[in-house]
Amino acid sequence: MDDERFPGLHRRGFLAATGAASLGALALAGCGGSGSEGSDAKGDGTPKRGGRLRAAFAGGGAGETLDPHLANLFADAARAKAMYDKLADYGADLSAQPRLAEKWESNKTLDRWQVTLRKATFHDGKPVTAADVLYSYRRIADPKQAFRAKASLDPIDLDASRATGERSIEFVLKRPTAELPNILAAFGAYIVPKDASDFDKKPIGSGPFRFVSFTPGRSAVFRRYDDYWEGAPHLDELEFVVANEESARVNALLGGQVEYAHELNPTTARAHEGKGQIEIVRLRNSAMQGFAMKTDRAPFDDKRVREAFFLIADRKELVDGALSGAGVIGNDLFGKGYEYYADGLPQRAQDLDKARALLKQAGAEDLKVTLDTSAVAAGFTESAGIFRDQAKKAGVTVDVKMGSKDSYWADILDNGTLCCYRSGALPIEAHISQRLLTDSTTNATKWKHKDFDALYQQAQSTRGKTERAAVYERMQRRLYSEGGFLIWGFADWILGTARNVGGVSTKAPANTLDWARFDKVWLA
Amino acid sequence: MSGLRSFVARRLLLGVAQTVAVVLLVFALTEALPGDAAVALAGDQPDPARIAAIREAMHLDRPAYERLADWATGLFHGDLGTSLTSGRPVGQYIADGFGPTLLLATLTVALLVPIGFGLGVLAARHEGRLADRLISSVTLAVYAVPEFALGVLLVTVLALRLGWLPPTAVGYGTDLLGHPAALVLPVLVLLSRPVCSLSRLVRAGMIDALASPYVAQARRYGISGTRIRYAHALPGALAPAVQQLARTVDWLLSGVIVVEALYVIPGLGTVLLNAVAERDVPVVQGLAVVFGVLTVVLNLGADLVAHRLAPRAAVAA
Numbered sequence: 001m002d003d004e005r006f007p008g009l010h011r012r013g014f015l016a017a018t019g020a021a022s023l024g025a026l027a028l029a030g031c032g033g034s035g036s037e038g039s040d041a042k043g044d045g046t047p048k049r050g051g052r053l054r055a056a057f058a059g060g061g062a063g064e065t066l067d068p069h070l071a072n073l074f075a076d077a078a079r080a081k082a083m084y085d086k087l088a089d090y091g092a093d094l095s096a097q098p099r100l101a102e103k104w105e106s107n108k109t110l111d112r113w114q115v116t117l118r119k120a121t122f123h124d125g126k127p128v129t130a131a132d133v134l135y136s137y138r139r140i141a142d143p144k145q146a147f148r149a150k151a152s153l154d155p156i157d158l159d160a161s162r163a164t165g166e167r168s169i170e171f172v173l174k175r176p177t178a179e180l181p182n183i184l185a186a187f188g189a190y191i192v193p194k195d196a197s198d199f200d201k202k203p204i205g206s207g208p209f210r211f212v213s214f215t216p217g218r219s220a221v222f223r224r225y226d227d228y229w230e231g232a233p234h235l236d237e238l239e240f241v242v243a244n245e246e247s248a249r250v251n252a253l254l255g256g257q258v259e260y261a262h263e264l265n266p267t268t269a270r271a272h273e274g275k276g277q278i279e280i281v282r283l284r285n286s287a288m289q290g291f292a293m294k295t296d297r298a299p300f301d302d303k304r305v306r307e308a309f310f311l312i313a314d315r316k317e318l319v320d321g322a323l324s325g326a327g328v329i330g331n332d333l334f335g336k337g338y339e340y341y342a343d344g345l346p347q348r349a350q351d352l353d354k355a356r357a358l359l360k361q362a363g364a365e366d367l368k369v370t371l372d373t374s375a376v377a378a379g380f381t382e383s384a385g386i387f388r389d390q391a392k393k394a395g396v397t398v399d400v401k402m403g404s405k406d407s408y409w410a411d412i413l414d415n416g417t418l419c420c421y422r423s424g425a426l427p428i429e430a431h432i433s434q435r436l437l438t439d440s441t442t443n444a445t446k447w448k449h450k451d452f453d454a455l456y457q458q459a460q461s462t463r464g465k466t467e468r469a470a471v472y473e474r475m476q477r478r479l480y481s482e483g484g485f486l487i488w489g490f491a492d493w494i495l496g497t498a499r500n501v502g503g504v505s506t507k508a509p510a511n512t513l514d515w516a517r518f519d520k521v522w523l524a
Numbered sequence: 525m526s527g528l529r530s531f532v533a534r535r536l537l538l539g540v541a542q543t544v545a546v547v548l549l550v551f552a553l554t555e556a557l558p559g560d561a562a563v564a565l566a567g568d569q570p571d572p573a574r575i576a577a578i579r580e581a582m583h584l585d586r587p588a589y590e591r592l593a594d595w596a597t598g599l600f601h602g603d604l605g606t607s608l609t610s611g612r613p614v615g616q617y618i619a620d621g622f623g624p625t626l627l628l629a630t631l632t633v634a635l636l637v638p639i640g641f642g643l644g645v646l647a648a649r650h651e652g653r654l655a656d657r658l659i660s661s662v663t664l665a666v667y668a669v670p671e672f673a674l675g676v677l678l679v680t681v682l683a684l685r686l687g688w689l690p691p692t693a694v695g696y697g698t699d700l701l702g703h704p705a706a707l708v709l710p711v712l713v714l715l716s717r718p719v720c721s722l723s724r725l726v727r728a729g730m731i732d733a734l735a736s737p738y739v740a741q742a743r744r745y746g747i748s749g750t751r752i753r754y755a756h757a758l759p760g761a762l763a764p765a766v767q768q769l770a771r772t773v774d775w776l777l778s779g780v781i782v783v784e785a786l787y788v789i790p791g792l793g794t795v796l797l798n799a800v801a802e803r804d805v806p807v808v809q810g811l812a813v814v815f816g817v818l819t820v821v822l823n824l825g826a827d828l829v830a831h832r833l834a835p836r837a838a839v840a841a
Contacts, residue, residue, distance in 0.1 A: 244794075245788070248691075404559065406801055441572070
């Protein structure tokens with residue numbers, strides 16, 4: 001969250017971070033399940049065993065917890081990933097990869113899934129069983145707790161789901177769900193031992209690192225778990241330290257106090273890239289950046305006005321100005337580079353004459369709109385200013401309004417007409433279900449179309465992947481021509497590492513499996 | 525002496541009233557901020573149903589006055605309440621943050637007093653001459669540099685370029701004393717401005733005192749210059765400086781946000797910053813009580829010391 005994330009955000013703790021920050025959405029994932037020391041990892045040479053790696057993250061202050069179901073910030077997710085596993089996680093293209101689940105199979109109608117667990121043990125030596133999985137999911141879904149992953153697990157009927165063996169579970173779905181694996185990989189859907197409820201004292205997981213010590217808002221120390229199902233980590237110890245200021249993280253890295261610094265500014269990256277002192281890693285396609293137009297109210301209830309806005313944006317200028325060039329341009333569709341992304345559609349470019357003509361047709365000449373923004377995410381206020389100037393050239397007056405960063409996301413959900421928007425990596429299917437269906441909980445563009453909802457249901461009821469991809473393509477074509485999200489770019493997520501660190505994935509967008517993954521990292 | 529006692533009693537009563545007023549004001553202002561803890565916690569997933577559930581779990585659905593009354597009742601029993609976001613006791617938040625803050629403040633004041641007073645006296649003794657002009661212009665220049673800029677400059681030069689000192693205290697949060705080198709830069713930054721303001725105050729006070737009739741009288745009695753300076757002029761010059769010192773200590777103890785953020789020192793400033801961003805009202809209120817009490821006690825102490833140093837100045841209550 002917070003952040004200004006590039007600059008600033010971070011001061012706050014939560015979300016704003018999540019909260020800010022956080023990211024947005026959230027999902028996680030990884031690349032291939034396994035491994036990954038392959039060609040997409042930074043660092044040459046063979047892995048070396050031993051040593052303690054210190055990693056600096058922006059954190060959540062004295063209120064931090066190791067309860068993985070409460071994970072909200074990047075720091076929470078990174079700690080949770082070290083200590084716990086999910087049934088599945090996201091690969092670099094946001095497709096679900098098996099983790100604790102060894103395999104999954106559905107019935108013909110896609111509303112019952114058999115999930116088989118691999119042989120894995122918790123840190124106390126007990127096996128991970130179906131009962132642990134059901135306990136974890138029921139805990140997340142507890143209506144009294146409001147855990148973040150609750151909405152993701154909603155399609156599963158947990159009362160009807162049951163263990164069919166020590167390591168096999170039958171999930172009963174409330175409706176056909178072809179993308180159940182995405183749910184198993186959802187942000188925060190970690191598996192904890194049955195009946196675990198106190199995570200402040202000696203928490204136990206099945207992840208690659210065991211708990212050693214934790215001081216909220218300061219540091220967490222973990223030790224290698226030798227019996228990890230995927231093979232013991234190379235590192236002896238892993239320490240997460242909290243430094244909310246970006247400059248402090250960079251300074252600590254430059255001064256040799258940490259070996260890994262999460263979330264750096266593009267300007268910092270430019271200053272140190274290729275200078276040999278530290279390594280800069282850019283995780284592409286990590287954060288979608290755009291503007292959300294409310295399609296249920298004037299002036300954006302007219303699709304000609306929405307198309308005119310698509311044509312007003314000079315995407316290159318937005319990426320260069322608001323993201324300092326650390327990113328790629330977008331094409332008004334979420335999920336560039338992800339599974340099912342409709343990359344066959346022509347790249348949209350600025351066309352002010354056509355935009356003016358469309359506005360005229362819509363009777364919206366001399367249009368005035370208010371653009372809500374806030375310092376809640378990197379590049380927000382900058383992109384608002386740049387877009388205001390671009391719109392002026394098409395005769396549209398954009399009034400930029402700054403809002404509070406601590407309540408921004410709740411403020412823009414139902415209010416206003418146009419706002420800055422961002423999202424972390426998550427599958428395209430999850431983006432649609434969380435934001436673009438009539439009953440979506442965070443539908444910031446108020447995109448409510450029965451036929452579109454029906455297409456989503458059709459995709460979820462389609463077994464064949466190719467056929468499913470065709471349905472997703474139809475949905476994306478519709479969004480491309482008349483949707484409410486003007487998506488102008490995808491920001492890189494920037495990390496810094498010391499030169500002796502090997503095995504850091506350079507391909508995994510933030511929130512995927514190989515992002516902030518330390519069991520495959522080594523110190524040379 | 526009974527006059528003094530009633531002065532102290534009145535000041536303490538006033539202090540209690542001031543602290544209560546501060547707490548009420550802080551509560552009202554925090555309530556007036558857009559969004560509450562549930563909204564802040566929901567972050568970029570502002571699903572209205574989820575926010576409502578969080579609100580209920582945090583008991584934020586109860587009226588504000590009830591929450592305030594509950595909290596105040598607990599306070600009378602010495603209970604500062606529990607954090608909305610973590611459910612941990614507020615007292616623990618404050619205790620954890622107080623250690624680093626107290627350590628920084630103690631070190632800073634231990635250096636500030638001799639340096640500030642020494643420079644001030646030195647400049648006053650050489651009024652108008654080279655030493656005075658040098659001290660005056662350097663202190664004015666340093667005073668003009670914002671903490672943040674000075675902090676970044678010191679890190680860049682002393683830590684990153686020369687490698688003499690660690691750039692931050694990251695990860696040392698629980699054991700700052702075990703890494704004294706990490707404290708050098710933050711203490712230098714914290715010292716920079718107070719040293720300047722204090723030495724200038726002492727210098728001005730000394731110059732006034734040295735020109736005063738009672739010093740002239742002492743000189744006529746043939747008392748030695750050293751004794752006049754330190755036994756007669758200095759105490760008079762100290763009174764305003766002591767009050768400035770109290771304000772500085774108050775500032776140091778109430779959280780030095782910029783320095784804590786820059787050097788990653790998890791003190792009270794960091795706790796406050798996070799609590800406000802999370803709308804964690806009980807933590808914010810707990811800090812308001814602590815800061816209010818500190819301010820009252822420190823100012824009272826300073827008044828008493830000033831009274832002792834310069835009894836002729838009437839003590840105003």
